[in-house]
Amino acid sequence: MSAASSPSASWLSANKTRRVWSLVKKEARQVARDPSSIAIGIVLPVILILLFGYGLSLDVTNTPVAVVLEDPSPAATDLAASFRLSPYFDARLMISMREAQELMLARKVDGIVRIRPDFGRRLSLGDAEVQVLVHGVDANHARIVQSYAQGAVGQWAARRGAEGKEILTGPVVVQSRLWFNETNESRYFLVPGLIVLIMTLIGALLTSLVMAREWERGTLEALFVTPVRPEEILLGKTIPYFILGMIGFALCLLAAKFLFDVPFRGSVIVLTGASTLYLLVALAIGLLISSAFKSQFVASQITLLVTFLPAVMLSGFLFDLRSMPAAVRMITYLLPARYYVTLLQTIFLAGDIWAVIFPNAAVLAGMMIVLLWLTRRVTQKKLA
Amino acid sequence: MLDSIVRIIALTRKELLAILKDPRSRYSLLLPPILQCLIYGYVATYDLNDVPYAVLDQDRSAASGQLLARLDGSRVFRRVADLNRAADISRVINEQRALLVIQINQDFERRLLNGSQADIQIIADGRNSNTAGTAMGYVNAMVEAFNADWRAAHGQGAPPVRLTTRAWYNPNLETRWHMIPALIGTLTMLQTILLTGLSVAREREQGTFDQLLVTPFRPPEIMVGKAVPSMLVGIVQATLVLLVAQLWFRIPFAGSFFTLYAGLSLFLLASAGIGLLLSSVAATMQQAMLYSFMLIMPFSLLSGLTTPVSSMPALLQYFTWINPLRYAIDMAHRVYLEGVGLQLLIPELWPLAIIAAVTLSASSWMFRHRLT
Numbered sequence: 204m205s206a207a208s209s210p211s212a213s214w215l216s217a218n219k220t221r222r223v224w225s226l227v228k229k230e231a232r233q234v235a236r237d238p239s240s241i242a243i244g245i246v247l248p249v250i251l252i253l254l255f256g257y258g259l260s261l262d263v264t265n266t267p268v269a270v271v272l273e274d275p276s277p278a279a280t281d282l283a284a285s286f287r288l289s290p291y292f293d294a295r296l297m298i299s300m301r302e303a304q305e306l307m308l309a310r311k312v313d314g315i316v317r318i319r320p321d322f323g324r325r326l327s328l329g330d331a332e333v334q335v336l337v338h339g340v341d342a343n344h345a346r347i348v349q350s351y352a353q354g355a356v357g358q359w360a361a362r363r364g365a366e367g368k369e370i371l372t373g374p375v376v377v378q379s380r381l382w383f384n385e386t387n388e389s390r391y392f393l394v395p396g397l398i399v400l401i402m403t404l405i406g407a408l409l410t411s412l413v414m415a416r417e418w419e420r421g422t423l424e425a426l427f428v429t430p431v432r433p434e435e436i437l438l439g440k441t442i443p444y445f446i447l448g449m450i451g452f453a454l455c456l457l458a459a460k461f462l463f464d465v466p467f468r469g470s471v472i473v474l475t476g477a478s479t480l481y482l483l484v485a486l487a488i489g490l491l492i493s494s495a496f497k498s499q500f501v502a503s504q505i506t507l508l509v510t511f512l513p514a515v516m517l518s519g520f521l522f523d524l525r526s527m528p529a530a531v532r533m534i535t536y537l538l539p540a541r542y543y544v545t546l547l548q549t550i551f552l553a554g555d556i557w558a559v560i561f562p563n564a565a566v567l568a569g570m571m572i573v574l575l576w577l578t579r580r581v582t583q584k585k586l587a
Numbered sequence: 588m589l590d591s592i593v594r595i596i597a598l599t600r601k602e603l604l605a606i607l608k609d610p611r612s613r614y615s616l617l618l619p620p621i622l623q624c625l626i627y628g629y630v631a632t633y634d635l636n637d638v639p640y641a642v643l644d645q646d647r648s649a650a651s652g653q654l655l656a657r658l659d660g661s662r663v664f665r666r667v668a669d670l671n672r673a674a675d676i677s678r679v680i681n682e683q684r685a686l687l688v689i690q691i692n693q694d695f696e697r698r699l700l701n702g703s704q705a706d707i708q709i710i711a712d713g714r715n716s717n718t719a720g721t722a723m724g725y726v727n728a729m730v731e732a733f734n735a736d737w738r739a740a741h742g743q744g745a746p747p748v749r750l751t752t753r754a755w756y757n758p759n760l761e762t763r764w765h766m767i768p769a770l771i772g773t774l775t776m777l778q779t780i781l782l783t784g785l786s787v788a789r790e791r792e793q794g795t796f797d798q799l800l801v802t803p804f805r806p807p808e809i810m811v812g813k814a815v816p817s818m819l820v821g822i823v824q825a826t827l828v829l830l831v832a833q834l835w836f837r838i839p840f841a842g843s844f845f846t847l848y849a850g851l852s853l854f855l856l857a858s859a860g861i862g863l864l865l866s867s868v869a870a871t872m873q874q875a876m877l878y879s880f881m882l883i884m885p886f887s888l889l890s891g892l893t894t895p896v897s898s899m900p901a902l903l904q905y906f907t908w909i910n911p912l913r914y915a916i917d918m919a920h921r922v923y924l925e926g927v928g929l930q931l932l933i934p935e936l937w938p939l940a941i942i943a944a945v946t947l948s949a950s951s952w953m954f955r956h957r958l959t
Contacts, residue, residue, distance in 0.1 A: 239874035247881050254885060258903045259894045261717050266897060307755065310917075313897070332751055339757030340920045342765050343633045344895045349752050349760075350724050382680055384713030392715050408880070412873050496611065499872050500785060504615040512623065516630050521893065523718045525637040525686075528629050545683075548714040558682040 222431050226439025234443055243409055244447040248401045248454050255397045256463040261389040263347045265293045268314040269303035272296060276323025282333070285359040286316060291351040313338045314348050383552040394465050395551040396520035398455045399540050402478065405448040406485025407510040408503065414440060414493035415502035433582045441486050448482045469550035473560060477550065480567040481543040485510065487574035494581045514540035542566050594804055598812025602786055606816060620774045620824045624831040627770060632762035638722045641668040641685040643676060648696035657729050680712050686722055687711040699737065756924045767832045768923040769892050771851070772915030774828060775821040776858045776886070780879045782817035783862025788875035806954045814859035821855045841926030850922065850932060853939045854915040860946030867953035886912045911942050
């Protein structure tokens with residue numbers, strides 16, 4: 204309604220705003236009245252936040268192990284005691300290997316540390332052996348248990364070295380530091396990574412279901428006979444779910460900061476900007492899939508397959524991207540979640556490092572433009 | 588009785604037709620399990636095979652060269668930069684060019700030759716602390732090997748304590764061996780709950796549920812007719828996963844197929860029960876889908892698939908007692924990798940039987956009370 208535009212144009216644009224607004228209102232009412240939308244938009248994020256914050260941990264503590272002490276010598280007893288004192292192990296001392304094996308078969312313990320009868324004698328000869336058996340089914344866990352066992356033996360050896368008994372360590376000693384996460388808490392990367400999952404759920408899955416339902420029930424055709432234009436329909440769908448997604452984002456951010464003390468070293472504005480980009484990309488994917496398949500069941504399956512699972516598996520959230528086979532790594536470049544995870548981890552834990560933020564945000568922005576344009580192209584006012 | 592069976596078969600047939608007649612829905616039942624199985628098999632590993640690292644070698648001696656040659660000679664470590672100043676460390680780490688930086692002090696070789704301890708520093712990018720921890724473990728192992736060689740070469744003898752390790756059931760500790768058998772449970776549960784829930788919700792949404800009610804079908808028959816087809820789909824999907832595991836990834840199968848399928852059927856019955864219970868709460872397909880999703884997420888997160896149950900806080904460990912997926916994954920591992928028979932599986936089987944009994948009777952109660 205500015206002076207520059209002609210009266211008819213301003214009348215049109217006022218109508219347009221009114222139409223979009225009423226679509227938004229209708230959609231918002233639908234969201235508010237359908238318990239399942241609220242469940243996925245608010246309740247599920249809260250459950251996930253609590254699970255990721257408190258429940259899931261890749262850190263190993265109190266792993267049940269059996270320490271089989273077959274040698275009563277002071278050195279062997281001392282070594283066994285150091286396993287009992289370690290915070291990583293919940294060590295059960297026993298003298299029979301058979302008993303330990305039975306516990307392992309029943310999965311009551313995840314590993315067996317065996318100190319053989321000749322340990323003390325061979326230690327004085329400089330050739331002692333400690334046997335560690337791990338339950339290998341959970342390979343990752345088993346490897347961590349192995350390296351902690353190594354650590355426990357190493358520390359014991361170092362302590363004895365310091366006491367002037369056998370000198371066992373070195374000569375090269377590694378001192379390691381973990382930047383951005385000094386205390387090595389897996390929570391620090393799990394909680395920021397969670398934001399990707401929640402934004403993907405709300406942005407892509409919920410939106411694709413809602414739009415596919417309109418196609419399936421034929422209510423979209425009813426909309427087509429009204430003066431509403433396709434881009435107005437899309438806007439009317441996008442705005443409510445965008446707001447829902449941003450609520451989920453805000454919840455995660457608050458929980459990360461106040462509930463789980465995840466360090467936040469970047470700036471909120473940059474993070475919000477990056478999240479806006481990703482949410483719009485996710486929304487566009489959801490709308491695109493539902494317009495292409497027009498069935499709730501198929502749309503949900505496809506959305507899970509192309510958005511949610513990659514966000515968990517192929518985004519670098521859990522598994523290192525560099526270690527994936529080249530063909531899979533190529534695919535990850537096509538996935539928006541990859542760029543968003545990089546942005547989240549950097550902004551949360553490292554800070555506003557523009558050398559990382561610019562390229563990743565630029566790719567997301569490019570994807571957003573292409574996808575929104577495609578969505579507009581696919582959503583035509585015509586019958587299927 | 589015979590009539591009842593005939594009716595159930597008719598309904599099962601109709602349900603299978605409804606699921607399979609649409610080619611897109613047919614593909615979306617068969618392709619995703621195979622694709623996911625392949626992707627997870629290749630991707631879901633915490634092992635690293637490419638660690639970009641940078642070096643700040645202030646010693647530039649023969650000894651430091653030997654140590655670094657070990658890293659460069661491995662296929663895992665890839666040197667991306669030689670730094671000259673300590674100030675450069677933060678740049679390569681911040682910009683994610685290197686996962687870790689190894690700093691070797693000026694007096695490294697001198698101290699080694701003196702017979703005293705020499706420190707090296709590793710600075711790792713902890714943005715994904717799990718990856719960083721694994722990479723540091725690799726460096727530690729290389730340094731250990733260097734130490735052993737150095738001691739041998741300089742007459743200091745081998746370290747008096749050796750650790751020999753061995754892993755049961757998975758000798759090379761491959762994550763894939765853990766992941767793929769677990770998928771037998773995870774993927775089939777998702778589909779079974781979703782399909783059962785949707786088949787009832789679809790009838791409700793389209794109004795055909797009322798038509799079903801005026802037929803001679805009794806409510807329990809309707810339930811069985813809805814549960815059996817999705818269980819059949821689940822069995823087929825489980826077989827696909829098994830085929831990929833054995834023919835593609837060649838993970839040796841230690842147990843018996845009979846045991847596996849027996850346990851699996853019980854698990855699928857429990858899943859179908861959950862799906863039916865959900866569908867009695869959901870009014871529309873969207874609700875059925877979103878509710879089942881809300882349930883499946885915590886189930887799979889708390890199943891031991893990605894993080895071990897023993898690392899969870901006690902409260903959540905109690906929750907895993909009612910999680911059918913936890914038992915299914917345990918069962919799949921025990922049969923597939925450990926080769927145990929039915930008798931040793933009883934601790935996994937009876938909770939599944941209880942979950943199935945509770946969900947099925949609860950949903951049959953809900954059915955009767957919503958139908959009237």
